[in-house]
Amino acid sequence: MLPDKLTASDDVPTLDVAIQEAIEWEVALRAGDVSSDERARFENWRLADPSHDAAWAKLQARLKKFSALEGASSAAVRRAVDEPSHTRRRLLKIGAGVATGVLAGVGTKELIKAFALDADLHNGDAAPENVALDDGVRLTLGASTRVYVPAKGPQGDIFVASGQIATGARAEASSLIAVRTRDGMVQTSTAKLSVDALRTHTVVAVQGGDAILTDRNGGRVKAIDGTAWSLSSHRIQRMPETSSDIFAWTTGTLVVLDRAVPDVVETLGRYFKGYVRFPSAALSRRVSGVFPLDDIEASLRQLAEGLGLSLSFYGKALAIAT
Known part of the structure; x- marks a missing residue:
């Protein structure tokens, strides 16, 4: 029987998307050619959610500790790629030092959480990687994929922090597998799943059986064999691709x-x-x-x-x- 509500294990951190977005806005706004429209979009982002404003304030407070960042801008990076190769290398080396300062300013704990650096499974290669978990779940990990396997969670329960996975045949076909992302959860006891944790939503494909999709607000949809879905924190929507289209990434x-x-x-x-x-x-x-x-x-x-x-x-x- 499927649980009525999503549950979060203590072993899986909540990804701080606001921190990542704040860093990106910091880089963008340091450019010398920022338009009024872009500044308006930034203000809309900052005011859209209290977590955005808090993340921005936290980032600015940390960056003030790094005097080396004063005067740095993304325009310097653009200049670097237009310079002759020997000059470009020198400028990019300087840029790398600035980037290191930015990352240090954000803080180690935030970086580990935001980029899932402590994930249980990580594929750093371009080629898919096949792994088998202790409970019999077989996974294919796509490039740049990071997955948590909660020690305190039920068997077959995993969290995809970033990237894309596909589940394979299970040792016990009748047992439940639950794959979660920051957008929600997909559960099945029969189907193979492709789960792609993108920045704005999660793409789920179901093959060889049916599954239940649940968003963060508790909305639920039955996904039938052969279908593909977009799962966000507040909406579950059918996608035009078939499950075969989505699973093509594995080949x-x-x-x-x-x-x-x-x-x-x-x-x-x-x-x-x-x-x-x-x-x-x-x-x-x-x-x-x-x-x-x-x-x-x-x-x-x-x-x-x-x-x-x-x-x-x-x-x-x-x-x-x-």
Whole structure:
């Protein structure tokens, strides 16, 4: 029998998304060419939730301790990628020191929580990794995936902090598996699951059986075999892809239908490993396509060209679409 409400184990930290967003706004606002519209978006973000304002205030208080950060700006990074190679290396080295200061300023505890650095399972490679848990659950971990396995939780209970997993056959087919993300939970005793913890929502695909999806507010939906769903903290919505489309990542292909561009950029970025930047106007659009995950630079170019953009690579660390 499925539980009526989501439960949180003490072993699984709550990811502080507000801290991550505050860091990103700090970087963006330090640029010398910030528009009034972008500043208005920042104010809207800060006032939209008390946790946003608190995260921003906390970050600013910590950054004040680092005098080396004074005068640093994201414009310096943009200058660096336009300079000759020997000058670029010097500037990026300086930029790396500034970045280290920012991270130190946020605090070790916050970083561990925000980026799940203490996760029980972590795949740092581009190739999927297959693992078997003590209770018989078999998992495939995608690139940059971090998973917690609560010691005090029931068997088959895991938390996907970031990245994408697929569940396989179980030693006991009748036993329940519950996969949770910050957006909610999916439970099944029969189906294979693909669970992708994206920044704005979780994508769930169900194959070989049915499952129950539950959001953070207690809303529930029965997901039938072959379907794909978007699970957010307050909404569960059917997606146009089939479960076969979603599961294609396990064999090296990303398939999306009418998907928001930030979803695709985030997913491809896990395999690129460096920093990927697309202009704000492109991030409001939606795309469909098939992207090979074993040639990530080609996939990023494919995405950019489909949006009418050009893409420049600066080594393996930076990809900028314009």
